[in-house]
Amino acid sequence: MAIVALLLSLLVYSVRSEWIDYPSQGQASLTHYQIPRDYVASCGCAPSSTHYPTAALSQFAYGSNTSYGPACGKCFKLTLIDPVVANPPFTPSVTKSIVVKITDLCPFSAESWCGGTPSEPNAAGAFLNFDLAFPSRAIPDNFFPSDEALYGYKDFGVWNVKYETVSCNVDWAGRHDNTALGSVAALGDGACCPIDPTGGVNDTCPSYSDKNGIPPNTANASHSVEIPDYLVQFLGLIISCMFWY
Numbered sequence: 001m002a003i004v005a006l007l008l009s010l011l012v013y014s015v016r017s018e019w020i021d022y023p024s025q026g027q028a029s030l031t032h033y034q035i036p037r038d039y040v041a042s043c044g045c046a047p048s049s050t051h052y053p054t055a056a057l058s059q060f061a062y063g064s065n066t067s068y069g070p071a072c073g074k075c076f077k078l079t080l081i082d083p084v085v086a087n088p089p090f091t092p093s094v095t096k097s098i099v100v101k102i103t104d105l106c107p108f109s110a111e112s113w114c115g116g117t118p119s120e121p122n123a124a125g126a127f128l129n130f131d132l133a134f135p136s137r138a139i140p141d142n143f144f145p146s147d148e149a150l151y152g153y154k155d156f157g158v159w160n161v162k163y164e165t166v167s168c169n170v171d172w173a174g175r176h177d178n179t180a181l182g183s184v185a186a187l188g189d190g191a192c193c194p195i196d197p198t199g200g201v202n203d204t205c206p207s208y209s210d211k212n213g214i215p216p217n218t219a220n221a222s223h224s225v226e227i228p229d230y231l232v233q234f235l236g237l238i239i240s241c242m243f244w245y
Helices: 002-016 047-051 185-190 208-212 229-244
Strands: 025-033 054-058 075-083 097-106 129-133 159-166
Touching: 025 075, 047 097, 075 129, 097 129
Parallel strands: 025 129, 054 097
Antiparallel strands: 025 159, 054 129, 075 097, 075 159
Protein backbone atom coordinates (compact mmCIF):
# COMPACT_ATOMS: atom_id res chain seq x y z
CA MET A 1 0.00 0.00 0.00
CA ALA A 2 2.91 2.35 0.64
CA ILE A 3 3.96 1.92 -3.00
CA VAL A 4 0.42 2.68 -4.17
CA ALA A 5 0.31 5.83 -2.05
CA LEU A 6 3.65 6.91 -3.49
CA LEU A 7 2.45 6.32 -7.05
CA LEU A 8 -0.77 8.25 -6.46
CA SER A 9 1.11 11.13 -4.84
CA LEU A 10 3.58 11.26 -7.70
CA LEU A 11 0.79 11.25 -10.26
CA VAL A 12 -1.06 14.13 -8.59
CA TYR A 13 2.19 16.02 -8.07
CA SER A 14 3.16 15.65 -11.74
CA VAL A 15 -0.21 16.85 -12.99
CA ARG A 16 -0.36 19.86 -10.69
CA SER A 17 3.17 20.97 -11.57
CA GLU A 18 2.01 22.09 -15.02
CA TRP A 19 1.61 25.76 -14.22
CA ILE A 20 -0.02 28.43 -16.38
CA ASP A 21 2.48 30.46 -18.39
CA TYR A 22 0.44 33.65 -18.63
CA PRO A 23 1.30 36.82 -20.58
CA SER A 24 2.16 40.10 -18.86
CA GLN A 25 -1.29 41.47 -19.64
CA GLY A 26 -4.65 40.01 -20.48
CA GLN A 27 -8.11 39.33 -19.10
CA ALA A 28 -8.97 37.57 -15.85
CA SER A 29 -11.76 37.22 -13.33
CA LEU A 30 -11.79 39.01 -9.99
CA THR A 31 -13.38 37.86 -6.74
CA HIS A 32 -12.82 39.10 -3.21
CA TYR A 33 -12.22 37.58 0.21
CA GLN A 34 -11.61 38.93 3.67
CA ILE A 35 -8.44 38.45 5.70
CA PRO A 36 -7.55 39.99 9.08
CA ARG A 37 -5.34 43.05 9.19
CA ASP A 38 -1.67 42.02 9.71
CA TYR A 39 -2.44 38.47 8.57
CA VAL A 40 0.50 36.45 7.22
CA ALA A 41 -0.76 34.58 4.16
CA SER A 42 0.73 31.80 2.00
CA CYS A 43 3.73 33.75 0.67
CA GLY A 44 4.80 34.76 4.17
CA CYS A 45 4.82 38.47 3.30
CA ALA A 46 5.27 41.03 6.07
CA PRO A 47 2.10 41.57 8.14
CA SER A 48 2.02 45.26 7.22
CA SER A 49 1.55 44.34 3.56
CA THR A 50 -2.14 44.00 4.47
CA HIS A 51 -2.22 47.76 5.07
CA TYR A 52 -2.12 48.12 1.29
CA PRO A 53 -3.99 46.45 -1.58
CA THR A 54 -3.16 42.73 -1.82
CA ALA A 55 -4.66 39.71 -3.52
CA ALA A 56 -4.46 35.96 -3.82
CA LEU A 57 -3.89 34.37 -7.23
CA SER A 58 -5.43 31.16 -8.54
CA GLN A 59 -3.25 28.12 -7.90
CA PHE A 60 -2.17 27.20 -11.42
CA ALA A 61 -1.08 30.79 -12.06
CA TYR A 62 0.40 31.15 -8.55
CA GLY A 63 2.77 28.29 -9.32
CA SER A 64 2.64 26.13 -6.19
CA ASN A 65 0.21 23.85 -4.41
CA THR A 66 1.09 25.33 -1.04
CA SER A 67 3.21 27.98 0.67
CA TYR A 68 5.04 30.32 -1.74
CA GLY A 69 5.22 30.32 -5.53
CA PRO A 70 6.66 32.39 -8.41
CA ALA A 71 3.72 34.82 -8.23
CA CYS A 72 4.52 35.89 -4.67
CA GLY A 73 5.37 39.57 -4.43
CA LYS A 74 4.34 40.37 -8.00
CA CYS A 75 2.23 43.45 -8.62
CA PHE A 76 -0.65 43.72 -11.05
CA LYS A 77 -2.83 46.58 -12.16
CA LEU A 78 -6.42 45.35 -12.27
CA THR A 79 -9.03 47.32 -14.22
CA LEU A 80 -12.72 46.53 -13.79
CA ILE A 81 -14.65 45.72 -16.98
CA ASP A 82 -18.06 44.40 -15.97
CA PRO A 83 -19.66 41.82 -13.65
CA VAL A 84 -19.54 38.20 -14.77
CA VAL A 85 -23.20 37.78 -13.80
CA ALA A 86 -25.67 40.67 -14.02
CA ASN A 87 -29.16 40.69 -15.48
CA PRO A 88 -29.62 43.08 -17.19
CA PRO A 89 -25.92 43.55 -18.05
CA PHE A 90 -24.20 46.24 -16.01
CA THR A 91 -21.67 48.64 -17.52
CA PRO A 92 -19.85 50.90 -15.02
CA SER A 93 -20.08 54.62 -15.72
CA VAL A 94 -16.48 55.08 -14.57
CA THR A 95 -13.35 52.99 -15.11
CA LYS A 96 -11.72 51.88 -11.87
CA SER A 97 -8.30 50.31 -11.42
CA ILE A 98 -6.19 49.14 -8.50
CA VAL A 99 -2.62 47.88 -8.12
CA VAL A 100 -2.32 44.80 -5.92
CA LYS A 101 0.58 42.76 -4.59
CA ILE A 102 0.21 38.97 -4.60
CA THR A 103 0.60 37.66 -1.06
CA ASP A 104 -1.64 34.61 -1.02
CA LEU A 105 -2.69 31.44 -2.83
CA CYS A 106 -6.25 30.83 -3.99
CA PRO A 107 -6.48 27.00 -3.84
CA PHE A 108 -7.56 25.00 -6.86
CA SER A 109 -11.04 23.52 -6.97
CA ALA A 110 -12.54 22.37 -10.25
CA GLU A 111 -15.83 24.19 -9.67
CA SER A 112 -14.40 27.37 -8.16
CA TRP A 113 -13.39 30.69 -9.69
CA CYS A 114 -9.79 29.69 -8.92
CA GLY A 115 -10.25 26.48 -10.92
CA GLY A 116 -8.49 27.58 -14.11
CA THR A 117 -5.83 25.17 -15.41
CA PRO A 118 -3.34 25.39 -18.30
CA SER A 119 -5.96 23.78 -20.56
CA GLU A 120 -9.29 24.75 -19.01
CA PRO A 121 -10.57 28.20 -17.94
CA ASN A 122 -12.89 28.83 -15.02
CA ALA A 123 -16.63 29.44 -15.33
CA ALA A 124 -15.96 33.05 -16.34
CA GLY A 125 -13.82 31.89 -19.25
CA ALA A 126 -10.65 33.13 -17.54
CA PHE A 127 -7.48 31.16 -16.84
CA LEU A 128 -6.44 33.54 -14.04
CA ASN A 129 -8.47 34.63 -11.05
CA PHE A 130 -7.40 37.37 -8.66
CA ASP A 131 -8.99 37.19 -5.21
CA LEU A 132 -8.85 40.72 -3.82
CA ALA A 133 -8.44 41.20 -0.06
CA PHE A 134 -11.61 43.24 0.43
CA PRO A 135 -13.16 44.82 2.46
CA SER A 136 -9.93 46.46 3.57
CA ARG A 137 -8.88 49.80 5.00
CA ALA A 138 -6.52 50.01 2.02
CA ILE A 139 -9.37 50.08 -0.52
CA PRO A 140 -12.33 52.49 -0.63
CA ASP A 141 -15.63 50.86 0.33
CA ASN A 142 -17.14 52.04 -2.97
CA PHE A 143 -14.38 50.59 -5.16
CA PHE A 144 -16.80 48.21 -6.87
CA PRO A 145 -19.46 50.09 -8.88
CA SER A 146 -23.05 49.08 -8.24
CA ASP A 147 -26.68 49.99 -8.82
CA GLU A 148 -28.58 48.84 -5.77
CA ALA A 149 -31.80 50.52 -6.90
CA LEU A 150 -31.90 48.41 -10.07
CA TYR A 151 -30.46 45.10 -8.89
CA GLY A 152 -31.45 45.06 -5.24
CA TYR A 153 -27.88 44.47 -4.05
CA LYS A 154 -24.50 46.22 -4.14
CA ASP A 155 -22.05 43.36 -4.61
CA PHE A 156 -21.93 41.59 -7.98
CA GLY A 157 -19.38 39.17 -6.54
CA VAL A 158 -17.31 38.31 -9.61
CA TRP A 159 -15.94 40.73 -12.20
CA ASN A 160 -14.22 40.51 -15.54
CA VAL A 161 -11.01 42.54 -15.36
CA LYS A 162 -8.01 43.49 -17.41
CA TYR A 163 -4.72 42.74 -15.71
CA GLU A 164 -1.27 44.13 -16.37
CA THR A 165 1.99 43.22 -14.66
CA VAL A 166 3.53 46.38 -13.20
CA SER A 167 6.51 47.36 -11.07
CA CYS A 168 5.84 47.22 -7.35
CA ASN A 169 8.60 49.79 -6.80
CA VAL A 170 6.76 52.24 -9.03
CA ASP A 171 3.05 51.51 -8.72
CA TRP A 172 2.16 49.68 -5.49
CA ALA A 173 0.85 51.89 -2.67
CA GLY A 174 3.03 50.15 -0.06
CA ARG A 175 6.33 50.69 -1.88
CA HIS A 176 7.55 53.41 0.51
CA ASP A 177 6.69 51.51 3.71
CA ASN A 178 9.66 49.33 4.64
CA THR A 179 7.58 47.45 7.21
CA ALA A 180 5.29 46.24 4.41
CA LEU A 181 8.08 44.87 2.23
CA GLY A 182 9.72 41.45 2.14
CA SER A 183 8.86 38.33 4.09
CA VAL A 184 8.61 37.44 7.77
CA ALA A 185 12.19 36.75 8.92
CA ALA A 186 11.11 34.23 11.55
CA LEU A 187 9.69 31.97 8.83
CA GLY A 188 13.11 31.56 7.21
CA ASP A 189 12.97 29.37 4.11
CA GLY A 190 9.26 28.85 4.69
CA ALA A 191 8.48 32.29 3.27
CA CYS A 192 9.28 34.15 0.06
CA CYS A 193 7.96 37.60 -0.78
CA PRO A 194 10.22 39.63 -3.10
CA ILE A 195 9.88 43.39 -3.06
CA ASP A 196 9.66 43.66 -6.85
CA PRO A 197 10.16 40.32 -8.66
CA THR A 198 11.11 40.45 -12.33
CA GLY A 199 11.11 36.75 -13.15
CA GLY A 200 14.85 36.33 -12.68
CA VAL A 201 16.34 33.59 -10.51
CA ASN A 202 17.73 36.07 -7.98
CA ASP A 203 14.51 37.98 -7.30
CA THR A 204 11.66 35.53 -7.93
CA CYS A 205 10.37 32.76 -5.68
CA PRO A 206 10.63 29.15 -6.79
CA SER A 207 7.63 26.85 -6.54
CA TYR A 208 7.55 25.54 -2.99
CA SER A 209 5.74 22.34 -3.96
CA ASP A 210 8.05 21.69 -6.92
CA LYS A 211 11.14 22.48 -4.85
CA ASN A 212 10.21 20.24 -1.94
CA GLY A 213 8.92 17.32 -3.96
CA ILE A 214 6.36 14.79 -2.83
CA PRO A 215 5.19 15.14 0.77
CA PRO A 216 5.77 12.17 3.08
CA ASN A 217 3.11 9.49 3.25
CA THR A 218 1.24 10.22 6.48
CA ALA A 219 -1.79 8.04 5.73
CA ASN A 220 -3.24 6.09 8.66
CA ALA A 221 -3.01 2.39 7.77
CA SER A 222 -6.30 1.69 9.54
CA HIS A 223 -8.06 3.78 6.89
CA SER A 224 -6.33 2.18 3.91
CA VAL A 225 -8.28 0.92 0.93
CA GLU A 226 -7.22 -2.13 -1.05
CA ILE A 227 -6.38 -1.18 -4.63
CA PRO A 228 -6.43 -3.88 -7.33
CA ASP A 229 -3.11 -4.95 -8.84
CA TYR A 230 -4.19 -3.90 -12.33
CA LEU A 231 -4.68 -0.31 -11.13
CA VAL A 232 -1.25 -0.27 -9.50
CA GLN A 233 0.28 -1.46 -12.77
CA PHE A 234 -1.69 1.13 -14.73
CA LEU A 235 -0.50 3.97 -12.49
CA GLY A 236 3.06 2.73 -12.75
CA LEU A 237 2.81 2.74 -16.55
CA ILE A 238 1.47 6.31 -16.61
CA ILE A 239 4.23 7.61 -14.35
CA SER A 240 6.90 5.77 -16.32
CA CYS A 241 5.66 7.48 -19.48
CA MET A 242 5.80 10.88 -17.75
CA PHE A 243 9.44 10.44 -16.82
CA TRP A 244 10.29 8.97 -20.23
CA TYR A 245 9.02 12.08 -22.01
